[in-house]
Amino acid sequence: MSFLEESWEEREEKSYKEIFVDTGPGIFPLSNEIFDRMNAKGVDPRWLTHGVFKCPPTSDRKTWAYVTSGMSNPWESEDPEEYSGLGVEFLMETENEEGWAIEILQTLMAYNLLLAAGKMGDFPPLDYGHRVPLALSESIKTMMFIHPVNFTDHFSIKSGRIDLLQVVGITPAELEVAKQTSSEEIKQKLVSITGGLVTSKERASVA
Template sequence: MSSLEEVWAYREETLYPQLFGEKHNGIFVLDHDDFTSLGAENVDPRWLHLGVFEFEPTPTRNSWLYVTSGGSTPWETEPADYNPEEYSWLGSELVIEVPSQPQDQWPIKLLRRLLAYNVLLAHGQFGEDKPLLDYGGRIPIGDVIREKGAIGLRCVVLAEPKHYPATAQLASGQFDFLHAVGITDSEKDWARAHSSEALLRLLEVHGGFPVTDPRRKAVA
């Protein structure tokens, strides 16, 4: 029977290096501001162990990849109650890829914000009936993505990845990778009219998916 610590260690020390490469930096943990900036009054100390890893390019991937760690940790389930066929805690981890390593590390700030938002969703901060982040979701992010020459990616859309496994298995249950892609306000409006899936297909045709390039041209 795997403990919480063993589940955590397997994800970070075995699973992630197998999927994303051996060379990585982190973990860049969340802090109180990540939660209080979203309106949280009470921050569970356990949430401050969640964070983001930065993976360098590999021989098979040119991009820098960032992935959260903690959304699938079974914080509220005893080992005796683990069910591999169910989802582990939030049931997801967030990923984003960028062409190069930004000096201000905005991908880390972005994923920390999205993960904090998902944790607060799970704990009813925005209403008990508001669902957790999932494929097709479109989330405003404000001015997190700031680079010279950027087109203004003020939202992200969450996609099911095609170039690495979309679902992973832990002893405590499974989880999905939610691949975040930066989009403009006009692209978000276009997706509202046509669907997130249609926008992702359009972005892929024009090189805007799966890697988020702040300097790309808008597609809608």
């Protein structure tokens, strides 16, 4: 196997199995339609190998976990570096099995790939603390990127380090507090009041 293939396999077959145990029925890949909705030009065909795994609850975890795979592929390298590829993958938790969780992460991953490729203006790739307007419902209108609490926030494979950025949906009131203070402030309120970082379509605001 190539360096890319070995790194890819290590992430999905070793690291993800250690972190999430069961990665579900297979990957839900990105599609051209997702990029079309963003009016993206010059979509790299390699991006269509990226996708989302749906990980069911385990004996130690009651939530469903959804995790991206592909942004950390070392496409341009044949040697280990500090970070593998873009150095990130995204994670979301839900109470029940939810198809929209896959769609949210696919959209955010496509957006991040376009950002990293310089196709969305002069903006940096998504990172901890960032907030993206992406409505899930009338009450959850923004996706916030934070350090996980029930999962490791990073791991390493042979090609380098990968940060796990957890995505959690927040209310308009929570967004305003996050703007005035920080994303970390809202994260701490969510954890203390709700017990975790689960995303749901409807919940009471903690702000």
